[in-house]
Amino acid sequence: WGSHKNGDRIYVYTPVEQEETIGDMLDKYNIAIHDKNAKKKLLQILLDEYTLYKNHLFKNIDNAAKATTRLEEIAIKNTYLTNVTYIERLIESERRGNRDNKAKRVEQLETVLEMARILDTAKNDPNSLTQDMSEYERKVVDRIKDMEEEEDEIDVQPSKVDVQSSKKNWWNR
16 A cells, blocks of 8 residues: 555547458458358457456456455545545535536536446445346357357258259259
8 A cells, every 4th residue: 555656647538439340350360251150259259358358347346446445444534424425415515506617517526426336336345246247248148159059050950852952943943
């Protein structure tokens, strides 16, 4: 805890849009374009990469929860107000006031309140934020399973009859 110091830099984040095609992703992950399982392999690799990032994020959430608990333990004054309650009171005070740019300050405080609630939840019950599978993850996993089932159906049921009937149809045209 003795290594804490205020930062001397200001970081400005700017969103950057980048277009990436499926062909680019296949090249990036060394998957053959004409591979019949290319989509499944790509989805699996992207899901694995996503899971690594997610695990890293959850580890950071756990560290933030521990740090917050430790900071509260060594705080100079113990108060019955939590950060969330304090920020809620600030928002109510701003709403009652008549200062210029009131709406902008309230909006900023609501953003801070949302972050404080997430941190409070992480501090009190870190597992509550990490135990559920997101809708995105569920869709990807379901799609991979569907692709595997389609492969199994194709491998199990060779269609000799279909090939012969398609030849007959070809010659009858």
